[in-house]
Amino acid sequence: AQSVTQLGSHVSVSEGALVLLRCNYSSSVPPYLFWYVQYPNQGLQLLLKYTSAATLVKGINGFEAEFKKSETSFHLTKPSAHMSDAPEYFCAVSDRVGGANNLFFGTGTRLTVIP
Amino acid sequence: DSGVTQTPKHLITATGQRVTLRCSPRSGDLSVYWYQQSLDQGLQFLIQYYNGEERAKGNILERFSAQQFPDLHSELNLSSLELGDSALYFCASSARGRQGAYNEQFFGPGTRLTVL
Numbered sequence: 261a262q263s264v265t266q267l268g269s270h271v272s273v274s275e276g277a278l279v280l281l282r283c284n285y286s287s288s289v290p291p292y293l294f295w296y297v298q299y300p301n302q303g304l305q306l307l308l309k310y311t312s313a314a315t316l317v318k319g320i321n322g323f324e325a326e327f328k329k330s331e332t333s334f335h336l337t338k339p340s341a342h343m344s345d346a347p348e349y350f351c352a353v354s355d356r357v358g359g360a361n362n363l364f365f366g367t368g369t370r371l372t373v374i375p
Numbered sequence: 376d377s378g379v380t381q382t383p384k385h386l387i388t389a390t391g392q393r394v395t396l397r398c399s400p401r402s403g404d405l406s407v408y409w410y411q412q413s414l415d416q417g418l419q420f421l422i423q424y425y426n427g428e429e430r431a432k433g434n435i436l437e438r439f440s441a442q443q444f445p446d447l448h449s450e451l452n453l454s455s456l457e458l459g460d461s462a463l464y465f466c467a468s469s470a471r472g473r474q475g476a477y478n479e480q481f482f483g484p485g486t487r488l489t490v491l
Contacts (some may be wrong), residue, residue: 304481361469361478362431365418
């Protein structure tokens with residue numbers, strides 16, 4: 261079964277500092293991995309995805325993530341935090357069994373950017 | 376705007392009642408997924424339909440059911456509602472693709488259900 265674990269339900273960083281949101285996955289097959297962002301009272305927006313191509317994936321708004329099979333990790337980073345980077349972030353793994361692409365989400369990490 | 380629409384945006388009802396949530400996928404998308412987001416359980420996959428047929432089932436309660444109609448819109452029916460069913464319910468859609476290939480899911484804005 262596929263699952264992801266997000267370490268830290270709340271992360272605080274200073275404006276301009278490095279953002280690092282941690283995600284570890286468990287999957288019995290080569291995974292598809294995703295980071296989504298959710299602003300208050302809104303739906304989920306895809307930030308970036310890993311689908312077996314390059315291990316370093318670049319997304320929108322300066323975010324990137326690196327797939328590390330040896331560490332079963334897919335951590336999200338951004339070199340410099342902005343005040344607008346403070347919604348909630350969800351890591352997800354896709355269930356690829358039978359052609360399905362159902363997503364299994366982590367518990368989310370709420371980012372606070374301190375001015 | 377993802378192209379996925381959900382109605383209603385908000386729904387307030389009482390315990391024991393039944394409600395229907397509606398989802399219209401992006402034009403041309405054949406797959407529809409339903410997810411529940413609650414404080415207790417987080418974001419959970421409920422059920423997937425592909426071109427009118429049930430494709431996969433997740434943590435969906437027996438009191439809940441869904442269907443996808445010939446025009447590809449989908450409805451999620453929640454019955455005998457309990458306080459714990461209060462949550463944000465998301466619908467997502469994806470295009471048809473090769474078996475095993477990745478098909479990105481596009482999420483609607485959600486329906487917020489409050490059970491009093």
